[in-house]
Amino acid sequence: MAGPSAPGQSRSASGGGPRRPASSPGQPSGWKRRRAAKKRRLAKMSTRKRVLRRIGLLLTWLLGIVALLSTVLALSVYSLVKVPSPQQLKTNQAAIVQYADGSTMATIDGGENRIIVPLSKVPVHVRDAVLAAEDRGFYSEPGVSVRGTVRAAVNDVRGGPVQGGSTITQQYVKNAYLNSDQTLSRKLKELVIALKISRQFSKDEILESYLNTIYFGRGAYGIEAAAKAYFGVSIDKVNTAQGALLATVIKSPEYYDPAVTPSESKGRWEYVVDGMVGTGKLTQAQADRLKFPTTIKTRNTSSVLDGPLGLVWRQVKSELAADGVDPASINPRGLRIQTTIDRGAQVAAQEAIKANYSNLTPKQRNLRPALVAVNPASGAVIAYYGGRNGGGLDYAQSWRPPGSSFKPYVTATALTQNLQGVKPAYTIQSVFDGSSPQVIDNLPFANDPSDPDFGNYTLREATRLSLNTVFGRLTSLVKPANVVKTARAVGIPAVESASGANPGAPTLMRNGNPDNYVGIGNYPVRIMDQAVGFATLANGGLYRPAYFIEKITDSKGNLVYQHKDKAKRVLDKRVANDTTLTMQEVAQRSQIAPSDGRPVAAKTGTVGIQDSGDSSDGWTVGFTPQVSVASWVGSDKVEPIYDANGNSEYGRGMAGHTWQAFMNGYLSGKPVQPLATTQQIGLPAPTPTTAATSSAAPSPTESSTAPSTSAPPTTSAPPTTSAPPPSTSAEPTPTPSTSCGLPVCPSTSPSSQSPAPSASSSSKAAGPAAVTPGPPTASSRRP
Numbered sequence: 202m203a204g205p206s207a208p209g210q211s212r213s214a215s216g217g218g219p220r221r222p223a224s225s226p227g228q229p230s231g232w233k234r235r236r237a238a239k240k241r242r243l244a245k246m247s248t249r250k251r252v253l254r255r256i257g258l259l260l261t262w263l264l265g266i267v268a269l270l271s272t273v274l275a276l277s278v279y280s281l282v283k284v285p286s287p288q289q290l291k292t293n294q295a296a297i298v299q300y301a302d303g304s305t306m307a308t309i310d311g312g313e314n315r316i317i318v319p320l321s322k323v324p325v326h327v328r329d330a331v332l333a334a335e336d337r338g339f340y341s342e343p344g345v346s347v348r349g350t351v352r353a354a355v356n357d358v359r360g361g362p363v364q365g366g367s368t369i370t371q372q373y374v375k376n377a378y379l380n381s382d383q384t385l386s387r388k389l390k391e392l393v394i395a396l397k398i399s400r401q402f403s404k405d406e407i408l409e410s411y412l413n414t415i416y417f418g419r420g421a422y423g424i425e426a427a428a429k430a431y432f433g434v435s436i437d438k439v440n441t442a443q444g445a446l447l448a449t450v451i452k453s454p455e456y457y458d459p460a461v462t463p464s465e466s467k468g469r470w471e472y473v474v475d476g477m478v479g480t481g482k483l484t485q486a487q488a489d490r491l492k493f494p495t496t497i498k499t500r501n502t503s504s505v506l507d508g509p510l511g512l513v514w515r516q517v518k519s520e521l522a523a524d525g526v527d528p529a530s531i532n533p534r535g536l537r538i539q540t541t542i543d544r545g546a547q548v549a550a551q552e553a554i555k556a557n558y559s560n561l562t563p564k565q566r567n568l569r570p571a572l573v574a575v576n577p578a579s580g581a582v583i584a585y586y587g588g589r590n591g592g593g594l595d596y597a598q599s600w601r602p603p604g605s606s607f608k609p610y611v612t613a614t615a616l617t618q619n620l621q622g623v624k625p626a627y628t629i630q631s632v633f634d635g636s637s638p639q640v641i642d643n644l645p646f647a648n649d650p651s652d653p654d655f656g657n658y659t660l661r662e663a664t665r666l667s668l669n670t671v672f673g674r675l676t677s678l679v680k681p682a683n684v685v686k687t688a689r690a691v692g693i694p695a696v697e698s699a700s701g702a703n704p705g706a707p708t709l710m711r712n713g714n715p716d717n718y719v720g721i722g723n724y725p726v727r728i729m730d731q732a733v734g735f736a737t738l739a740n741g742g743l744y745r746p747a748y749f750i751e752k753i754t755d756s757k758g759n760l761v762y763q764h765k766d767k768a769k770r771v772l773d774k775r776v777a778n779d780t781t782l783t784m785q786e787v788a789q790r791s792q793i794a795p796s797d798g799r800p801v802a803a804k805t806g807t808v809g810i811q812d813s814g815d816s817s818d819g820w821t822v823g824f825t826p827q828v829s830v831a832s833w834v835g836s837d838k839v840e841p842i843y844d845a846n847g848n849s850e851y852g853r854g855m856a857g858h859t860w861q862a863f864m865n866g867y868l869s870g871k872p873v874q875p876l877a878t879t880q881q882i883g884l885p886a887p888t889p890t891t892a893a894t895s896s897a898a899p900s901p902t903e904s905s906t907a908p909s910t911s912a913p914p915t916t917s918a919p920p921t922t923s924a925p926p927p928s929t930s931a932e933p934t935p936t937p938s939t940s941c942g943l944p945v946c947p948s949t950s951p952s953s954q955s956p957a958p959s960a961s962s963s964s965k966a967a968g969p970a971a972v973t974p975g976p977p978t979a980s981s982r983r984p
Contacts, residue, residue: 294535294756298514300544301583301751307505307514309531316425320409322437323424326482327444328408333476334448336369340404343368370395373411376529416529417447418454419499431496441483442491445473455518455528456699460499460592465699467493499592509551511591513542516582516749524762526753535756540749541581546574546828549866550584557859564843567836571596572859573729573747574830574867577736579766580745582729583828584867594837600701600725601835604806604852605667606820607688607722609738609780612660614679614687616776616882627678628882629661629779633671644717646673664783665790667805669721676720684719685709690771691744692733693726701725722806728833731822736829738780738802742772775881782877788823791853793861799873801825801864805852815841819852821860826874828867832860 296309320328332339374394398407417427427447428436439447449469450457459466470493477483506514517540518528530536550572558570574584587597615627635658637648646669648654663671676684688709689695697706702725707713709724718724726734729747737744745768753762784802788794791805803823809816818835819842834856836842842850851857 294532296531296534296536296538298517299537299539300547301539301541301581302544303539304544306510306540306542310420315413315422317413317423318425318436320405320412323409323412324437324439324444326441327424327436327439327447328412329477329480329482330441330444330448330473331408331412331451332369333480333482334445334473335372335451336367337476337480339369339408343399368395369411370398370407373407373414374398375527376411376414376416415451416454416527418450418458418528422529430499432494433497440494441487442494445477445491446470446494446496448473453522455515455522458499459493459496461515461595462699464702465704468704507591509586509589509591510547512587512595512597513540513547513585513749514591515595516585520749521753524750524753526762534761536761537754537756538750539752541576541579541583541751542585542749543583546584546867549863550574550586552866553859553862554586556862557855562843562845562847564847565845567840568834568842568855569596569836570832570834570855570859571599571728572830572832572863573597573732574828574863575729575732575736575747577739577745577824577826577829580733580736580747581751582747582749584830584863585729585749596833596835597728598698599835600697600727601818601833602723602725602808603731603820603822604722604808604818605669605672606731606804606806606822606831606852607726608664608667608672608720608806609784609804610688610691610734611672611676611679611684611720612664612783613691613738613772613776613780614684615660615675616779617687617773618679618683619882620773620776625678627660627675629664629783629880630659630883632657632659633663633674635663635666635668635671637668637670639670639673641670641673641677642717644673646670646717646721661783664804665786667787672720673717676717681715681717681719685715687772688719688726688734691737692746693730697725698727722808728831731820732829732831735802735804735822735824735831737771738777739824739826739829740777741774742770742777744769744771778877778879778881782880784823785876788861791821791857793821793853793857795861795864795868797865797868797873799825799868800876802876803860805857807850807852809849810839810841813841814849815843816849816851817842819850819854819856821852821857823860823864825864825868826876827871828864830860830863832856832863834859 298306298309300306371391374391402410412424414423416422417424417430419427419430421427421430424447425436427450428434428439428443431447431450432439432443446459446466449466449472452469456462457466457469474483474488474491478485478488517538518531521528521531521538526536531538554570554572558568561568569588570586571588572584572586573582575581576583585597587595612629615631616629619626619628635648636655637646637652638654639646648666648668648670652666652668658666658668658671660671660675685708694708697703697708708726709715709719711718711724733744733747736747745766748764750762751764752760754760781802784804785800787805788801788803791803793803793805795801801823802825803821806818806820806822807816808818817839818833820831820833822829822831824830834842834850834854844850844854
């Protein structure tokens with residue numbers, strides 16, 4: 202018998218379950234009513250909502266399918282891929298470095314430079330140094346870093362700098378597979394294989410394989426070969442300081458080699474030593490006693506690269522990493538690297554250097570030349586001479602004050618402001634007070650003693666004469682910060698590179714602040730930077746960064762890398778035109794014009810040593826539409842340089858004659874192409890302006906004729922002479938200023954910093970190539 206019904210329930214006569222209310226006659230059943238209600242709700246939903254809902258469902262399905270396929274792929278890779286041992290890795294293919302026309306420059310020997318050693322032979326302090334540098338949690342953490350891999354993949358998709366795996370296990374995987382392609386699929390494959398290795402091998406086994414396969418630079422694969430390449434000893438003889446240096450170079454062998462970038466290498470070495478202290482492997486007292494080790498001389502793998510071409514090869518290897526190609530893959534993949542170096546241009550550069558520097562007097566033994574030639578239409582470096590020793594210092598990368606060769610950037614800044622409507626507006630016919638000396642914004646300026654010390658000059662004439670007082674005044678009027686902005690836009694880096702005295706410091710400034718001395722070239726730039734900056738002018742204001750690699754293929758002909766144009770307009774064509782006009786009389790006046798009479802635009806510069814009548818650097822930088830060339834001469838430190846007669850060297854001297862010889866050699870037989878012939882920027886019609894960057898100082902006047910040199914200046918107040926500026930001779934001479942007149946005072950030895958030079962206009966060229974980067978204790982003089 203059925204029990205009583207539960208509260209709220211009614212039972213059927215037959216004792217069945219709860220009864221459903223009977224439908225009224227003519228009404229649909231319950232499920233039909235619910236379906237009808239759903240249809241009414243869907244009918245009320247907007248079309249857009251229905252589409253979005255369907256898209257959401259579709260995306261959910263797609264994501265599920267992708268996840269499933271990814272899982273299947275990962276499992277397949279995990280099960281099928283075999284990890285090679287260090288003994289199975291091949292490095293013995295020959296790589297070929299080519300000139301721009303495809304002819305062979307050098308063959309990079311692929312001979313096996315790897316000696317497998319057991320982990321027990323590697324001193325514990327060397328292992329500790331490697332772990333401090335590359336993976337401090339190696340023994341305590343998993344062998345893969347999912348976060349690091351995803352970060353690197355996202356960074357690559359966004360086009361950021363190349364990043365690799367963040368653990369030693371992942372680095373070993375990349376090296377084992379000899380594939381540095383920066384793709385998501387490769388990184389996922391790396392992750393899966395790293396997981397497999399972590400499960401199959403012990404930490405010590407992984408570390409041993411890693412140390413025997415990693416590339417250390419100098420053609421050395423593995424820790425044993427590295428010890429011999431850097432110190433000439435077996436790895437078991439390497440001390441703690443040396444071990445820390447081997448660990449230092451792993452991150453970027455071509456960059457952190459102390460023979461390439463001493464200051465950056467030492468900074469990274471100190472980071473490694475600090476890491477050893479932080480991980481408890483060294484006490485602070487032990488770390489403090491360590492000295493940065495000395496390495497043996499580098500040996501190029503091709504005798505051809507022992508000379509000037511060795512420094513080209515160094516730049517190529519540095520660019521490889523920046524382009525996403527691991528330098529460690531050069532021989533394993535048998536790469537064919539087509540450079541931008543034009544065989545004829547390189548020969549012309551080396552012959553020009555030889556002709557001018559072969560018969561030096563005893564007083565000239567300290568001279569160090571450099572020359573860089575760039576194709577303005579592409580940015581390709583077609584000739585490069587940084588020194589005669591392919592394993593030594595690269596003077597083309599030295600940071601030296603450019604002196605008067607920097608002045609065209611001031612002109613370009615003034616003309617740009619003219620087009621922007623800034624008042625007062627300046628053109629190349631604007632007249633300035635060229636009297637000397639003058640004090641401008643509390644900084645002293647003086648022209649070279651060989652120039653007139655009074656009179657008014659157009660900007661075009663002041664460029665030809667290289668008058669410091671005019672360019673100091675114009676820099677003040679347009680504001681130093683704007684000159685810095687222009688210079689950086691056309692090709693001067695915003696921060697000093699590793700070859701500078703202050704890596705990472707802002708360029709063209711004193712203690713982070715620009716001043717009027719920037720306008721006369723007091724602050725250091727690299728020789729290659731000037732070639733690029735003038736190439737931008739030659740190219741009508743279109744900037745293209747310099748590059749050395751045109752194309753890379755592997756031994757099977759597969760394309761590995763192809764250069765892509767990176768042109769950017771940074772100056773109005775009219776600005777480049779008129780700036781070029783001001784430079785077309787300089788070479789002729791300095792007696793260094795090409796012998797075939799073709800038009801060229803050039804600017805010389807000389808840097809004088811403070812409180813001295815001597816010079817430390819000479820520059821000539823100039824161009825035709827086909828080529829922009831920077832030629833420089835200086836020494837290993839801030840010291841006097843002399844001509845063959847024992848007189849102070851000027852930019853128009855050896856640097857100028859080397860520039861001329863290169864132009865004659867390279868351009869011989871090439872068509873004569875025109876330069877700017879007509880001024881394109883005049884005073885604009887009076888219009889209101891809301892932006893003004895000029896100072897309250899009196900503005901120059903506009904004139905279409907040469908300025909009078911007999912009447913006193915009319916565009917500015919009489920110069921103050923209480924604090925005389927530096928004197929200048931054919932190029933700006935040294936200008937006394939606070940301390941040394943530069944943002945960073947240069948040094949004459951790697952460990953010290955002395956005052957930087959202040960520049961004045963003269964017929965000299967500025968910019969010595971120093972072993973210790975940074976501006977010399979000098980003032981720049983005229984062309």
